[in-house]
Amino acid sequence: MAQSDTVDRILDAAEELFAERGFSETSLRMITSKAKVNLAAVNYHFGSKNALIQAVFARFLTPFTVTLDTAFDDLEARCKDVPPTLEQTLWALTESAVRMPQRNEKGISIFMRLLGLAYTQSQGHLRKFLEAEYSNPFGRFMKLLKDATPDLSAVDRYWRIQFMLGATAFTMSSSDALREILENKLGVETSVEEIAARLVPFLSAGLQAEIVVLPPMTDETFA
Amino acid sequence: MAQSDTVDRILDAAEELFAERGFSETSLRMITSKAKVNLAAVNYHFGSKNALIQAVFARFLTPFTVTLDTAFDDLEARCKDVPPTLEQTLWALTESAVRMPQRNEKGISIFMRLLGLAYTQSQGHLRKFLEAEYSNPFGRFMKLLKDATPDLSAVDRYWRIQFMLGATAFTMSSSDALREILENKLGVETSVEEIAARLVPFLSAGLQAEIVVLPPMTDETFA
DNA sequence: CGGTTGCTCAAACGTATGTTTTAAACAGAC
């Protein structure tokens, strides 16, 4: 190995193992043995395990946010005055994720799973890192969502966005396993693109559901 | 302390710590020192850490499934011939969760968080345990969902149920953090009951969204 | 050529973990 493809091999192995098992459950020794590099290489190149986790995220998140930013530019250019619709915004996001150059066939699945983990596993350092580095494109997405759902209150919108993120991250993070189950059970093959195509209408309908009047949790609620 | 409230003190402490930090991130020493019992007591009473995790789940899941089963009985009794609607089914589930007798004020939050963790943190032993012990009530819920959405194809329903589970598990597994963010940002306090009340209409609308005609993923899709 | 630099390697370090063991106390039941 001429020069350090060691760094990339570590990142590849770490990415895959983190996605499979989570952060705490993945040891540096697993990573380095999968990457076929020396154990000390991680601390030499990245400084610490936490820094490696952040590097894994930076490697796919930075190009993604660039793609996403131009997708939003295109979208806003097409919709001169009126704000983009909810469906258009969601499709722009989905397209950017699906069309990302992938390192391997599992690319999009790993991508989503890691995003889910970042939310779920409460790694303080990761949350701070992501907030510091990527708050801008995320904020732009939120702004578009806000303009596309003017009838929602801020609180309603906040929660529905969480529901949306949850459905997406969860489904995509285990989409390989889910696809397999479906194939065995119903004999149907499904691509990630098709899952996305089913997901967008679901999310769109959920986001635009009729607003409930709180508090609804009385005995009559269940009658 | 006359006889073994040691077991309950261990379960209480473990439940709370697991919900706060996850399974791998919680050590037996944290649990025993919080419970103010001896370290060896865990292995004496439960045999292993994994067995303790399963015991924590069994303690709240068993009464919950009993409650849920009677809730489904009531529901089907009220709807003599016609199958219960989607909203009714979802509310029956939500009601059973919210109305569960709680050990303390954090009860329902911990309950949800643990369920989310069970899905998210891929603890092999836990998944097997839950499948072996609680597959029946889950199957009944699926049957009700199927009867409530007769217009959906099996494939569409399959994916939309995944989306639904994802939104729920994901939101609930980090609901404390999400609640905090919302409180800091908008100065609004939200109870778990209110989250559930917002979630049900979202899921219901998503499940009943118009069915898309595949394949929609052409360049024109994004135009 | 000598010296510096970037990198790899095996080995060790210190710490934390789950688990086990020993002993001694304590309770209630027969």
Next chain:
DNA sequence: GTCTGTTTAAAACATACGTTTGAGCAACCG
């Protein structure tokens, strides 16, 4: 009173972890 099941205490166990060290190696530069 004795026995049985609990509980505590303290210590040790073996293992795994993230991190550090120092020697070695190759390439590059003056």
